[in-house]
Structures are given as C-alpha cells and as structure tokens.
Amino acid sequence: MRRFVASAQEYKGTQIKNSTTYYYYDTADKTLYINGNGDIPNLSNSTASIPWLEWESGKIQRVVVSEGITSLGDYVFYGVQAKEFVLPTTLKRIGTYSLSLTNGMTEWNLPFGIEIIDSNAFNNCVKMKSITLPKSVKTIGDRAFASCTSLESIVIPSSVEKVGSNAFYRCTSLSSAEFASPTQKTAVGSKAFYGCTSLLNVTLPSNASCDVMSFGYNISNKVIDGFSLKVYSESQPYYYAKNNGILYSLLLSFDLNECVENPNTITSDIINDKLHYTFTPKTNQRYNIYSSGECDLKAQLYLDGKLIAESDDIDKSNSGFCFDEIMQKGKKYDIYVSSVKMTGDYSIFVYPSEISALSVYRGSLTVSAADSKQDGNKRIFLITDSMLGGFILSVSFADGQKEEIYYSRYIAGDYVKNADDQSEKPFSCGENEAHLSLKGCNASYPFTVKHSYVGEVINPTVDNDGYTLYTCVNCDDSYKADFVETTSYKVTGRFVMDEDSYGAHENNIAYSQAYITLDGRRYNVNADGTWCVRTYDDCYATVHNEYGENARLYLSVDEKGSYDYGNIALKPYDMNADGVVNAKDYLIYYYEKRDTLGDDYWQFGNNYLLRRRS
Incomplete structure (x- = not known):
C-alpha cells in the first residue's frame, strides 16, 4: 500500500492548484492525505476547484494533513464527512468554510499554534458537541461557529483578541461560554452569541468589550429570559449590561486559573490602587505565581487574611514579582498587586513549580556564519530572546499537566537558558542541534548555520x-x-630522443627524463615529452637532463604567434652522468633502469657506442 509522505524523493500526489501542497487518496484505508509545505491555497465551492467535493458519502473516513502545512485554504474540506482529522503542529490558519459541514466530527481538539480561525470556518457543523481552542488563537472570525447547534460549551482562550460578529450565531445547545482569564483583552463582535438560547449566564473579563447584542439576545432581538452577566464595575461589559437592561452582578476580584496568561494594564487612574487577584489550587503542591511585562510591580500573598509572603523585583533585570509557595488544595489565596509608580502592560501567570520534561514543540533557527563573534580560536553565536520569540515550548509538569507555551525568557519561576557551551562544542556550518534548559530539563531544536x-x-x-x-x-x-587572466605568454614544446648524439630525431620518440627551470620556477615535462612554460619577456630557460647534458633554450616572445618550439632533441643515454656514453651506461640501464624506462628505451643507444668506437 503506497503511503502519502512528505519526502520530496517519494510520491507526493496531485498538486493543489499552483502551490507546494499535494493530495493523495488511499483507497485501502479511505484516507485523504494532504502533503507538502506552506499554505493550502484558497479554493472555491465547486468540483472544478475541489476534486473530492462530490465524492460519494463515506469515501473519506480520515483526513491527515502533514507537518509543514501552515494554512487550510478556504473551502478545502468543506462538507467532508470524515470521522477523524489529523492536523499538524505547523498550522496557523483555518480558512473560510475550510471545515464547514464536517459533520462526521463530534469533537475537535485543535493543535497549539493556530492563530486565526477565519470566517465561517466551522459554520453548520451540526454534529460538533465540543471543541478545544488552543491558547494560541488570536482571531475567531465572523460566523466561525454559526449554527453549530450541538455545541455545548466553549472556552475562549486569553490569547483571543477578537471574536467576530455572529461567531456563535444560533448555537442553540451552548450552555457554557467561559473566558479563560478574568482580565483578557477580547473584543466581542456584534451578535457574537446571538440566538444562543441555552446560554443563560456569562462571566465577562474586565478588559473585554461588547458590541451590539453580543450576548443575551434571541433571534427576535429580545433579551433572553433569565439571562445575566457577571461583570467588573466600570468595565465596558458593565455598561453593556446596564445600558441594555441585562441582569448583572459585580465581581470583586480576579480569579486566576493555572497555566493561563492574565493580561492587564496599569493606567494613571489606578496607579495607586491595589488590584485583588485570587487563586484556588486544585492540588497540594508548590506553585509559582509571577508577573511579566513592562510594568514594575510588587505583590502581597495572603491566606485566611494572614500575610504569608511579599515580593518585589525578581532580580536586577526583572522588575516583576514572583511567589514560590507550597499551596493547599481548595484553599483560597489572595494576591494584592500594586505598581511601583509605573504605568504599562503586564501579565500574571500561575504554574506548578516542578517541571518533569521540556521540549520544543515548534521552532528552529537559521543564522549566517557572519552573525558569530570571534572568541579566542572559536566563533560564538549569540542567541537572543528576540530570535527565540516565535518558538513554542512544550512543558510537562510533575503533576501530570502538559502545556504548550510561547517562548518567554521567564517561565514557571525560572529563566529559560541557552544550554550550549559553544566554547567547548562550537556550531559548525550546516545543521546543528541547539539546546534550551529550564529548571534542569533540556530541549533540543534545529540550528542551521549558513556559510558567510x-x-x-x-x-x-x-x-x-x-x-x-x-x-x-x-x-x-x-x-x-x-x-x-595572467598577461604572461605561454611557450610550449616537446622533448624527443637524440637518436645519434648529433641531434637526429627522425622517429620523434618522446623523452620525459628532464625538467625546465626559469627564473627560479620549475616546470616538469609530461610523459609524452611535452612541456609548457610562461614568461612575460624574452628569456633563457635551462633544461635539466637526467641522462645527458643540460641545455639552454632561448625563448623569444617578441613576435606574435603561438610560441610553440616543436620537437627538441635531448641526449638520453648518459646513465652515470660522466659526459660519455659507453658500456657502463648500458649496464646501468640494463640492470637498474630497464624496469622503469622500458625494454625499448635503449633502441638508439648502440648508435652512441658505435660512433664512439669509430
């Protein structure tokens, strides 16, 4: 059975429009695979655009979207009745109508990293009873969950900045809508929960804002009987309730939950106030309650009316506060936070103190070699908070909780540190493995260095x-x-055997037992006797002959031409370099040189002996 894989060397499937994404249908397990990288392009509601739009019902039982895909394009899975969707951790956007009418699904658990749920993304998913939105979502588009009539509850993460108009229009079974943080800054659009007739009570954050008929109205534009809000005094939701005649009760403190960011702002009108937060642990364990942000804060921690801890600056580089305390299950702890004469934004977090594992859920770095600095005989790369800002960390706590968290230099009461000793093990060009550490737990991530x-x-x-x-x-x-190119002239030639000691070379047998020197430079002779030297001007070159007398060559480059001197004969038989060729030379050749020079080498040697004898 051929599987749909991400490897470029294996089968990718059919390209989706002009993109780097592909699809493949496996008939054996009725699975539609989406492969590749980047965004699946936006499609239109037509069979010409979506090949599987009119496939017979039940043909697609499972959808697998591979890692590397960053966006589900508009309409891409519109009406697909699969009973399982596997979505990648690289996903950032769910497009318009991309998962609308996916009525084979009753539960959704979206991966951390998704930031945009576009308009009508889940419109008319009438079988969906629950959906878990990740703490990375920033935008819930207009009508994103409209007419999801079986949806029973929803938690809006504190990361959500906007809930669009009619986002939960006529979700008639919705009986619980919670905001994760009592202080989150979420703008709720007009009629966002319009016609949610089972939703009778909502607690709205102090920094939320409501638009026309955002909450509490039926489709007749009337306030739903028995509907009420819990709001903070003088907040925008407070005036929304008051101006629309909606029942409300006032909240007096900000109740914190574990593993949730609680953003807030110190403004000039409350700079001297103490803000009241509370936390009720679900287990007996040590917790870290701390702040981060641009505002200089201090805090006091109370239990049963008694002060148990105070905190000001965490250290010289961190003007937030941090409590590290063993807390009791079910006990209500009061935290009073005040500014040290400074306005600005901040967030409060509550995490279990003990960490059991750390990993990089999503993140990698690519740098240039030029980004490094010389340190002795090594080069060191400075890895900064801004470089790691887009990372997502997966943190496992000792109590069994596991959370995906956007990188921050301070998490759960300690600093995230670069764990690589580059002076001992420097990063090389190419692919490396870099490491982060938090409270003794290490995580690795890809670190690529490009040549500079x-x-x-x-x-x-x-x-x-x-x-x-x-x-x-x-x-x-x-x-x-x-x-x-050099401006020197190239001079060439070829050495051959002198066949009779007078320069005859009728047979032009190659002679390579020589080399040439010219102005202190040496030029070797090739096995076929050819040679090449270079000179700027006319000059003399010396030919060093291993088995005969040396020669002087005058090389003239005054005239235009190729400067090839053709065949030049050298004496080849003076084996002992005594200036004469005799029987001694033959014996040296025969017993010492023949294996190297060859059996035919002495073919003209007797001419030298005979001439000497005459």
Whole structure:
C-alpha cells in the first residue's frame, strides 16, 4: 500500500492548484492525505476547484494533513464527512468554510499554534458537541461557529483578541461560554452569541468589550429570559449590561486559573490602587505565581487574611514579582498587586513549580556564519530572546499537566537558558542541534548555520591567473571566483630522443627524463615529452637532463604567434652522468633502469657506442 509522505524523493500526489501542497487518496484505508509545505491555497465551492467535493458519502473516513502545512485554504474540506482529522503542529490558519459541514466530527481538539480561525470556518457543523481552542488563537472570525447547534460549551482562550460578529450565531445547545482569564483583552463582535438560547449566564473579563447584542439576545432581538452577566464595575461589559437592561452582578476580584496568561494594564487612574487577584489550587503542591511585562510591580500573598509572603523585583533585570509557595488544595489565596509608580502592560501567570520534561514543540533557527563573534580560536553565536520569540515550548509538569507555551525568557519561576557551551562544542556550518534548559530539563531544536564568505584577492602571476579566494569565516570552506587572466605568454614544446648524439630525431620518440627551470620556477615535462612554460619577456630557460647534458633554450616572445618550439632533441643515454656514453651506461640501464624506462628505451643507444668506437 503506497503511503502519502512528505519526502520530496517519494510520491507526493496531485498538486493543489499552483502551490507546494499535494493530495493523495488511499483507497485501502479511505484516507485523504494532504502533503507538502506552506499554505493550502484558497479554493472555491465547486468540483472544478475541489476534486473530492462530490465524492460519494463515506469515501473519506480520515483526513491527515502533514507537518509543514501552515494554512487550510478556504473551502478545502468543506462538507467532508470524515470521522477523524489529523492536523499538524505547523498550522496557523483555518480558512473560510475550510471545515464547514464536517459533520462526521463530534469533537475537535485543535493543535497549539493556530492563530486565526477565519470566517465561517466551522459554520453548520451540526454534529460538533465540543471543541478545544488552543491558547494560541488570536482571531475567531465572523460566523466561525454559526449554527453549530450541538455545541455545548466553549472556552475562549486569553490569547483571543477578537471574536467576530455572529461567531456563535444560533448555537442553540451552548450552555457554557467561559473566558479563560478574568482580565483578557477580547473584543466581542456584534451578535457574537446571538440566538444562543441555552446560554443563560456569562462571566465577562474586565478588559473585554461588547458590541451590539453580543450576548443575551434571541433571534427576535429580545433579551433572553433569565439571562445575566457577571461583570467588573466600570468595565465596558458593565455598561453593556446596564445600558441594555441585562441582569448583572459585580465581581470583586480576579480569579486566576493555572497555566493561563492574565493580561492587564496599569493606567494613571489606578496607579495607586491595589488590584485583588485570587487563586484556588486544585492540588497540594508548590506553585509559582509571577508577573511579566513592562510594568514594575510588587505583590502581597495572603491566606485566611494572614500575610504569608511579599515580593518585589525578581532580580536586577526583572522588575516583576514572583511567589514560590507550597499551596493547599481548595484553599483560597489572595494576591494584592500594586505598581511601583509605573504605568504599562503586564501579565500574571500561575504554574506548578516542578517541571518533569521540556521540549520544543515548534521552532528552529537559521543564522549566517557572519552573525558569530570571534572568541579566542572559536566563533560564538549569540542567541537572543528576540530570535527565540516565535518558538513554542512544550512543558510537562510533575503533576501530570502538559502545556504548550510561547517562548518567554521567564517561565514557571525560572529563566529559560541557552544550554550550549559553544566554547567547548562550537556550531559548525550546516545543521546543528541547539539546546534550551529550564529548571534542569533540556530541549533540543534545529540550528542551521549558513556559510558567510570573505574574499581575498590573489593577483595574477607569471604562471597563474588571478582570482578572489572566498573563505567561510566559520568553517574554512572556500571557493575561487572572479578570475583575472595572467598577461604572461605561454611557450610550449616537446622533448624527443637524440637518436645519434648529433641531434637526429627522425622517429620523434618522446623523452620525459628532464625538467625546465626559469627564473627560479620549475616546470616538469609530461610523459609524452611535452612541456609548457610562461614568461612575460624574452628569456633563457635551462633544461635539466637526467641522462645527458643540460641545455639552454632561448625563448623569444617578441613576435606574435603561438610560441610553440616543436620537437627538441635531448641526449638520453648518459646513465652515470660522466659526459660519455659507453658500456657502463648500458649496464646501468640494463640492470637498474630497464624496469622503469622500458625494454625499448635503449633502441638508439648502440648508435652512441658505435660512433664512439669509430
């Protein structure tokens, strides 16, 4: 059975429009696979755009979207009745109508990292009873969950900045709508919960805002009987309730939940106030309650009316507060927070103190070798908070909870640290594994270093062209480019055997037992006797003959031409270099040189012996 995989070397499937995404249907397990990387393109509600739109009902039982996909394009799974959807951790957007009418699904648990749920994304998912929105979602679009008539409850994460108009229009079974944080800054659009007739009570955050008929209205534009709100005095939701004649009760403190960001702002009109937060632990364990942000804060922690701890600056670099306390299950703790004469934004977090594991859920870094700094004989890369800002960490706590958290330099009462000792193990060019640590737990992530080259100009010489030598500052990888041709002249020729000691070379047998020197430079002779030297001007070259007398060559480059001197004969048989060729030379050849020079080498040697004898 052929599986649909992400590897470029294996089968990808059919391309979806002009994109880097592909689809493949596996008939054996009735699974539609979406592969590739980047955004699945926006489609239209037609069979020409969506091949599976009119496939017979039940043909697709499962949908698997591979890691690397970042967006579900408009309409991509419109009306698909699969009973299971596997979505990647790389996903950031769910497009318009992309999961509308997916009525094979009763429960959804969306992966952390999704930031946008676009308009009508889940419109008319009438079988959906529950959906868990990740704490990364920022936008819930207009009519995103309209007419999801079986949906029973929803939790709006504190990360959500906007809930669009008619977002939960006529979700008639919806009886619980919770906001994760009592202080989250969420703008709720007009008629966002219009016609949610089972929703009779909602607690609205102090920093939320409501539009026309956001909550509490039926489709006749009347306030639902028995509907009420819990609001904070002088907040925008307070005036929404008051101006629309909606029953309300006032909240006096901000009740914190574990593992939730609680954003807030100190403004000039409350700079001298103490803000009252509460926390009720669900288990007996040590907790960290701390603040982060631009505002200098201090806090007091009370139990049963007794002060048990105070906190001001965490350290010289961190003007937030932090409590690290063993707390009792079911006990209500009061936290009073005040500003140290400073306005600005801040957030409060509550996390279990003990961490059992840390991993990078999503994140990698690619840097240039030039980004490093020289440190002795090593190069060190500075990894900053801003570089890690888009990372998502997965933190497992000792009590069994597991949370995905956007990178912050301070989490659960301690700093996230770079755990690599680059002075001992520097990063090389290419792919590396870098590490973060938190409270003794380590996590790895991909760290890629791209070459950075610096150029050194190598000027032309008599023998070589000039060029620029580019060398990587981190790993010494190098290449040559930008060549500049030398202006010297090339002179060539070929040495052959002198066949009779008078320069005859009728047979032009190659002679390579020599080399040439010219102005201190050495040029070797090739096995076929050919040679090549270079010079700027007329000159004399010395031929060093291993088995005969040396020679002087006058090389003239005054005239235009190829400067090829053709065949030049050299004496080849003076084996002992005594200036004469005799029987001693033959014996040396026969017993010492024959294996190297070959059986035919002495073919003209007797001419030398006979001439000497005559």
